[in-house]
Amino acid sequence: MPKIRLDPDHARRQLAARQKNLHASLANLSQLDSRHRGAEREEIFATDTVRLYHYRPTRAARTATPLLICYALVNRPWVLDLSPERSLIQRLLDEGIPVYLIDWGYPTRSDRFLELEDYLEDYLDRCVDRVLHHSQRERLNLAGVCQGGVLSLCYSALHPDKVSNLITLVTPVDSAHPGFRLGRLTAHIDLALAASAYGNLPGPLLNEIYQALKPMRLGLQKRLQAGNELGGEPERALNYLLMERWLNDCPDLASAALQEFVQLFMRDNALMRPEGFELAGKTLRMRALQTPLLNIFGLKDDLVPAETARALRQATDSPDYTELAIAAGHIGTLTGRNALNQVPSAIAQWLRQRDGDKNG
């Protein structure tokens, strides 16, 4: 076997640099206040664990139609407003877009029987009505993030009269694509048994499954490089801390809704079925969706690979389909510096082009 011969001077410099980073990390961790402080907002509706927030644009509204953001049931929506510098919501407000955000909250064991129909036809629909009332508009623009994108697609199919334009961000559409490893990894897990054993699916368990997609990179390597972030400029360190906190802020998932979601959209690949699928007492066909669509996804997304998201073009017959590919991963597409320089302005421009009289 070959011998490994290290360059001693270079190796010592590398070790010294690591040590320096560790000390700088210590200084930052001792001094930084990493509590989350989001943009100013007002709670305008609350029911059960669900909250609806309104954010006012920081400049004169350039888009009359409000934008409602529907986040996933997995993880928490505050990643969209991580810090003033890393905030998709803040950038949208700076573009003159009135923003509303749904926070699904933390389901308790008593919520385990909530089904997708409850999320769509009760919570989401009531939030939509509340936004329309609050903004005094007839229709709104809907933006769905990841699993929230799937919910938004379903909602738009159920209520096309209420949605002017639909934006999907990092949304899984074609779960049969070979790159969609999450679906394959979890294919044999018995979700009915999970519901019976746990009540709701514990959030940390779900986090473990995500980590299992790339254990070394998301674990060991990430932490070895953490010193570069934590030992850097305070702003950089703060964003790292906030992101770590967000990653560990994972609500449990209402088991009935989760079972339905996994069966329909991961195992049956329902969004891609031309004949449609049954949900909330109706047959939903993506092909029938005529709503203008802006599909945003990350080219380096391991969770929802680009091709899985890009399949929306084939799934729908929308005559007005636009896509925006960002050179970033799943979360980077929502909060990364480069993404924030592209995504909010692209959304604003796309919405302005379609913000016509029909939105009344």
Place this chain on the structure above:
Amino acid sequence: MRQWIEQLEQHDDSAEQADLEPLQRLLEANVARQIPQEHTELLLKLTRQSARFNQFATELLAHSQRDGVDSAVLLDQFKQHLDQLTRDWVLYSWQLPEQLGILMGLFSAQPLPWQEGFEQFAQLLSTLLSNLRPVARPDLIAQMKESLALLERFEQARKHYMAQLSRINAQALERMARQLEGAAVTDIDQLHQLWIESYESAYQQQISSQEYCAALGEISNAAMALRQGWQRQRDRFCGALGLVTDTRHDELAQRHHQLRRRVRALERELAELRRAVHPKASHKEPNAQDQA
């Protein structure tokens, strides 16, 4: 998996003391200044990892300066380390139900390697079942048989899954050996990167296989079935004592859910009627409940 990675960082050695000093300082400051616990925990992880990495690099450097590091020796060290991590990870990620874990601990006179401890406990249960069979109530015997069967299924699933992980470890080491033959490594970070890439590529290949996914599914399902079985036992005990069981709680939650749906449907009907009476109103008007 996170625990696995964390275990990789944990290493008790006096050589780490210098690296642990920053942590000690932060812990002292934490007490004095109420620094959030999560900052302390994060620094603990970083310090451990840094200490582990520094120790590894320093030893490597010392060997390298003498007569070079034999890559076979390096790979053997990696293998031992990985095998330990794999065991720790599986133990952490698919734990026994809490009460069962405690019970197992009580039956072990001294700490045993997990495999032996588990087998000893299963053997004890099996013997107990044989001894009680002639005298105990049939329903009690049936419950014990069920528990034993669930334990055996779980253990079988754990062995299969461990075999999958061992295969990944072996493939990762083979890949790294090939890489080391092809490239002259002179840099610590480069060596570490090589290790990460070798492991990830082996891992990605293996998790694409049907057998890996089936093994992962089975260990998850067996662990959940065990938990569910234990809950049934707990329900029986609680029921016998007149306490509310999880099952009863879930039944009440389901009824509450159905009633909530009924209320929502009635509210919708009311809103429709209002719209019929006042045609100018539209869906902009939220339901009565939402206006509160």
